[in-house]
Amino acid sequence: MNSWEKQWPPTPFPDARVRPAVGTGGIAVRIRTKSRDIAQFSKLFTVGIDDRPVWWGLGRMIAVVEPGEHLVEVRGRLAVESTRRVRVAAGEIVELDFWTPAASFGSSTRGTLVPAPGRRRPGTGRYLVWGWLAAIGLMLAFTLLDVPLNGFFLALLAVPVLAAVLAIWWKRRGDQQYRVAASAEAAAEAGRTDAAGWFLGDAEPPAHLLEGTADGLLVVTGTHALERTRNGQRDRNHVDENGWVPWPELTVDGVQRPLSWQTWCYRLPPGEHDVTFTVRPPRPAAERFAAEQVTRRVTVTAGRVTRLGLHVAARVVTRSAYANPEAYAEITGFTVTTSCTARS
Structure with a gap:
């Protein structure tokens, strides 16, 4: 348990408290984060099962459910982050992981609910920051070397920024492919x-x-x-x-x-x-x-x-x-x- 999980531990909603009984199962969701992450309100996630909020916070909590199919959601403050369908057998606990999106400037990365253990998807904002820092570094180098800033060197300054934009596009494409892959099981079973x-x-x-x-x-x-x-x-x-x-x-x-x-x-x-x-x-x-x-x-x-x-x-x-x-x-x-x- 890291510092963020201690600050916002898993807290069940009063109406969602269900005692385990013979013949029931469980869905364990862990909202994961890193202690070195910067503070952000978007860390406050709520877990819901079958369209009802069950608990909120960071960390791991088990919800008692009846055997069968269930839809598990993770919602942020502004929208739904990820949804996954799971099958639970009597006496079984299904383990799911949700990594909080990496906090970086300009990042629009959403978390994805996957079977445990999950891996984190870093944001895209870092690429834009690196691109601008590289462009500023080139400009300072040209100034110190007394290089005239003609059209060629101005075009050269745009290279790291364009490379950052291309990296952001590629990263977001990969993020979408990762989300699609996480839903491959549901798609394969559709219509069976x-x-x-x-x-x-x-x-x-x-x-x-x-x-x-x-x-x-x-x-x-x-x-x-x-x-x-x-x-x-x-x-x-x-x-x-x-x-x-x-x-x-x-x-x-x-x-x-x-x-x-x-x-x-x-x-x-x-x-x-x-x-x-x-x-x-x-x-x-x-x-x-x-x-x-x-x-x-x-x-x-x-x-x-x-x-x-x-x-x-x-x-x-x-x-x-x-x-x-x-x-x-x-x-x-x-x-x-x-x-x-x-x-x-």
Whole structure:
């Protein structure tokens, strides 16, 4: 246990405390970080199972679950970081690792939930810093050597910056490939058994889904961004029950389909289909705020993939009589802005 784990130890939510019983299993998630990491609010992660927050903090904690399939999420203060599907047998504990993204200037690296032991993915900001430092060093060297700064040497100064931009592109490409590889198991199993929909995570739909059928595929990706205020000030604390925006409900032609804040796919007959998303408020305010619905008509072509993206920008306003950010707060406002885009 390092200094950050001592400062923010795993803390379960009151409603998520479940005692082990005969026939149950467990999911152990470890939010990993390094003691030499700089302080950052983005370290505050929340772990959820089957769309319910279970605990928050840094370190390892086991959640008791029933045997079967479960979706495990890690959410940051602003959005979902990573989601993974796991299968738990009675008496089994599934071990998962999530490395906090490396903190560096300009880094947009997200953590990935993988089977333990996981490895850390460093950020991309260091490459930009190195590029600028190299350019500044060349300029100082040219100045000390009395080299005239003509067009050739100005172009030479741009080389390390361009190299840094290329390294950032290459690194982000590798990060995306790593996330796709982490979802390879879910993609390989999609369609092996009949279901209303199949979880893909960050992966692409496998080719075998369209083999031997005249249907087409509808791939739906749900993403959300979260803004929270508490007593009129931006809430920089971890995501709790008040900030946990539930998965959107999805119906296709009036038939309920599974969906979460990640990518799913559905096998549908060719033709037009009405796709309806229902975005619900956090559960503590479910009876006081209406759900938001958005409907989009899409055309599915036989043997082809149609993609539909739902992005939800949610704003949660809370009020509390206590200064302690961990104290009770009441949701006084909930608004969402949705955007839905389709492409073939």
